[in-house]
Amino acid sequence: MQKKIFAYIMSVLLITLIISGIFTVQTIEKQHFSNMEEKLVSASYILSQVLSEDIQADNIEHIKAVLSKVSRELNVRITLIDRQGTVLGETSYDPSLMENHLKRPEIQKALKGSVGKEIRFSSTMKLDFMYIAQPIYRDDYIAGVIRLSTPMKEIKGLMKSINGNLLLALIPGLFLSLLLVYRISISITSPIKEIKNAAVDITLGKLDPSINITSRDEIGELAKAIDFMAASLRDKINSIRDKNTRMEAILSSVVNGIIAVDSNENILFINPIAQKMLNIDEGDIAGKHLLQVIRNNKIDNMIKGILENKSFEENEISLNYPTQKIFRLNSNAIKYPESDRIIGIIIIIQDITEIKKLEKMRSDFVANVSHELKTPLTSIKGFVETLKAGAIEDQAAAVRFLNIIEDEADRLNRLISDILSLSELENRKGKTRYEIINTADKIREIISLLQNQAVHKNIDLIVKVEADVRMLHGDPDQFKQMLINLVDNAVKYTPEGGKVQVTAYNTKNEVVIRIKDNGIGIPKEHIPRLFERFYRVDKARSRNVGGTGLGLAIVKHIIMQFQGKIDVVSEVGQGTEFILSIPRET
Ligand SMILES: Nc1ncnc2c1ncn2[C@@H]1O[C@H](COP(=O)(O)OP(=O)(O)OP(=O)(O)O)[C@@H](O)[C@H]1O
Ligand SMILES: [Mg+2]
Structure with a gap:
């Protein structure tokens, strides 16, 4: 990100610099060029006015003196040409050696009465020159042409030095802007980095990220929003944690075992009582498959049946390990709120071993009491019948039978008083004499x-x-x-x-x-x-x-x-x- 910003700003800067550089150089060059042209035009005009009379008087010596003086002063080359194109005077060359100049375009223009301007190669000086030719009037007709010229080399040399200076100014400028852009890119990316780190912290559960961004721009607003989000997330998580703890405390203190499984029979929740009842070792068992933890086919089959048939009935199962236990299992569907979709089942386990034992003892007791009462009664009835059938006539036998009847009656009496005292003891339950x-x-x-x-x-x-x-x-x-x-x-x-x-x-x-x-x-x-x-x-x-x-x-x-x-x-x-x-x- 930082590199990107750096590259963007730098390239924009460079493009701007290059365009404006080119534009500046061109403007300067143009300006310089037109200055030079103007200078030559005005100088040539003045000369044409000054020399008009000398030409009329054929004062060649004076003309030469003026030309060489002006040429020195203005650092230009001056050529004087007559109507036929013959070079009459020249400041940088021997005029007698120069060819006829009538064909030169600037001379042609001047002879027609306007100012001839030309840039071209000088066959005399073997250089590019800027020529300005001005007509010299004698009375009303053009008597000759005065031509001022300066080598382009000079203008180009000047431009080169300007370019060099520009470049020289550009290097530290570029270096400075490099530094500045670097600082700017850091100042843009470092708060973003800080926000990114805060987001990572939040994902890892550290819900109090320290974002030190106070700027009032969009980044500052984003930082504020993230801070606010973390705080509200913290509140929500705390309240969910609170709710969960309370719920777990409630479910853990229920006397019955509770197991919740999802539709794949993976355990969603199990309370400590259920773990104890089913002899499950402590440890993190949430998320594990029920069979992995309980290893009881009866329970597994029951849950499978419920999930398949969606019938939630009461079941009783007995486990033989580690001790003989009988459990009553009540199951119910766990449904998504406001929909009928079953996402799992909850099973309430009740240990009914003791209840079953008591039930059995009670029914055994009734059977035993009836049996115990019946034995002496049968015996009594038997002897009474024997007596009635005639044994009463036999005195000795009758006495013996009556003694047995008395014994059995005593036994009945004892039995009944024992049963009574037992039930009395059971009913009293603590309310005894002290x-x-x-x-x-x-x-x-x-x-x-x-x-x-x-x-x-x-x-x-x-x-x-x-x-x-x-x-x-x-x-x-x-x-x-x-x-x-x-x-x-x-x-x-x-x-x-x-x-x-x-x-x-x-x-x-x-x-x-x-x-x-x-x-x-x-x-x-x-x-x-x-x-x-x-x-x-x-x-x-x-x-x-x-x-x-x-x-x-x-x-x-x-x-x-x-x-x-x-x-x-x-x-x-x-x-x-x-x-x-x-x-x-x-
Ligand atoms: N001291 C003992 N020596 C050997 N066996 C005994 C002794 N005490 C009790 N038992 C056994 O324990 C059983 C239960 O005793 P318990 O006193 O409850 O019944 P019981 O003696 O048969 O009848 P009751 O109700 O008249 O006392 C007895 O039937 C007997 O088999
Ligand atoms: Mg006894």
Whole structure:
């Protein structure tokens, strides 16, 4: 740009200089020429007047003296010619050696009465000459011609020196203008360069370009406009960034997973919850293909189906890795505002694993309750029918049957009260009685209640409570029920002659109660499910000892009310230990 401007201005300058130079030289040359001509014409006129009388008097000597004087003064060559063309006098040459001049055009013109002007080669002097010939009148007729001439060489020499001077003046002038033009081109291009740099800065995201242009011309206006544009761009980008941050914050705090993909299944957005749900490693995954990130054909097929059929329905999928999960996926089209064009889909993912589990537990519970209630009822009904059919007549059998009916009724009763206390525990949810429980006293009271049962089975039931064991805080009835259930199990699942030991002691923040037996033990795989309702390791065996599988479910609820925890350590054939850790009163 700078070079271009420089070249343009320089060429315009040069052309102007050359044209005006040529014009000036020509004008000067013309001027000089006409000056010279005028000088010769007037001098020749004066001479023709002066010499008119001398010619009449034939005063040749005087004529020669005048001519040579004038010739010296004016630095011109003078020739005097008579009517016949004979050269009478000549200042630069011997007239006797000169040929007849009658044929010379300037002489011809002068003899006709006008001033002869001619530029031509002089055969006498071998040079180009300017000739001015003037007629000399004697009375009324032309007696001769006076001719003044000067060599063109002189005019040309003068012109050469003028040209040389002009050229001499031109070189520094040219040099100066070169410098000036260079400065001008820089002053034009440097603000443009500055504006260009600012534009590059803006493209690179630097939205506060420093343009130091204060001129009031178009460039200044352009700089101002760019400054203004950058500022408004900055404002717009900031507000978009703000909006985006807010939107991302909102979408990130939603409890459900959100994934948005375009119609090529490239991820537009995914929130952290979705990443966690689908076990996607952190990192920049926007723009990647869904399959590249999720690697789950079920989800991929679902999205493909939605994109193809444009049906947005609810889907459930289960994933087995890393843990078993069930997700509910709701999808919807992302449409361009004010048009129906679908540019992608948004999928809301809800983790329904827990809901599904609860649903299953509830339906299992209903099935289990019905089953558990039906068994004793069937048995009762059977024995009643047998009695009615005649067994009532047999006294001994009747008593035996009635005892069984009573046992089954007791079992029903226990079952119903267990179910009731469980549902009561579930419904209460925190709204329990809060009392100070004397841990040692309460444990001893419970053990004495179960002592009979243990003695009956020839089981050694031992209590080891440290003297300073701390008080607990909670519902004493619940505490009692929890311990009864655990000690009852220990006695129930320990063969005759075994040993059950209850220990209680303090730790830094808790009271620990351990119920340890040397009974049948629990296989490892059953331990995680032990606290589920109706869960029994060996259904037949448990039912034989009157178990319904609700005892430990109740224990689990109660220990939660106490904000404590329960652990199980068991070895098949060796025995089991339940360890309760309950936050203590200070
Ligand atoms: N100390 C223990 N030793 C061995 N197995 C045990 C022990 N405690 C519990 N179990 C196993 O855990 C299962 C669940 O116990 P839970 O107390 O919930 O039910 P239950 O004893 O069968 O019936 P109940 O509702 O009458 O207590 C039992 O059926 C039994 O198989
Ligand atoms: Mg039990």
